[in-house]
Amino acid sequence: MSERIPVGAIAGAYGVRGELRVKSYCARPEDIETYSPLSSEDGTDSYTLAILRPIKNGFAARITSVATKEEADALKGTVLFAQRDQLPSLPDDEFYHADLIGLEVYDTGGALLGRVKTVQNHGADDLLEVQLAGTSATVFLPFTKAAVPTVDLTAGRIVADPPLGILPEDP
Structure with missing residues (x-):
């Protein structure tokens, strides 16, 4: 960090x-x-x-x-x-945006989805811009407890449960 x-x-x-x-x-x-x-x-x-x-x-x-x-x-x-x-200390469920950028994102089954590229906020909740593994494509993942149940800064990873329609369909 x-x-x-x-x-x-x-x-x-x-x-x-x-x-x-x-x-x-x-x-x-x-x-x-x-x-x-x-x-x-x-x-x-x-x-x-x-x-x-x-x-x-x-x-x-x-x-x-x-x-x-x-x-x-x-x-x-x-x-x-x-x-x-x-800066003030944060509660366990809050994070500085700078700490999230670069973390690897895995789905709940352990498959690598990608890496956090940026953190955006356009008025509602924060969105994680995730660059998908092996591509230059990005998706926006809502940074909510439902979509991102686990953030492990020590391990440098996020476990995500993306809502339907966020990820491109498998071929």
């Missing part, structure tokens, strides 16, 4: 004075500020984030090292990471 977890992303400049548009991935979006200092994906850059106010789809925020619109625009697309030990 990674020691750094993505908690948000910089969506670009907000105004002309170096303020940024920040999207939070946190369950309580405003908590992103409490995990500062945040870092870039490769860990080379560190950012102390201060939320100024909520805006549509995120927050207007300030990072001390950013003073101009051009500097803010240059950070567009930067994913912000927090150290795992800064």
Whole structure:
């Protein structure tokens, strides 16, 4: 498991004075500020984030090292990471998305279905995008207790019971 977890992303400049548009991935979006200092994906850059106010789809925020619109625009697309030990402990049935990506997915009979490529959320429950074994095709598996009864982070595997119609038919 990674020691750094993505908690948000910089969506670009907000105004002309170096303020940024920040999207939070946190369950309580405003908590992103409490995990500062945040870092870039490769860990080379560190950012102390201060939320100024909520805006549509995120927050207007300030990072001390950013003073101009051009500097803010240059950070567009930067994913912000927090150290795992800064984040709250999760109950046994909850997981950080970063911990699920890359896990192998098996059906209830033990057959390998594929590997988790991404975790998506479009307003309802989370969906696991599973790249099917031996192909480039992907399917979306609802991340519910019924469809995913077992997640074993230690073994690096998920046991899934996909609803009918999710997997392509066998030839």
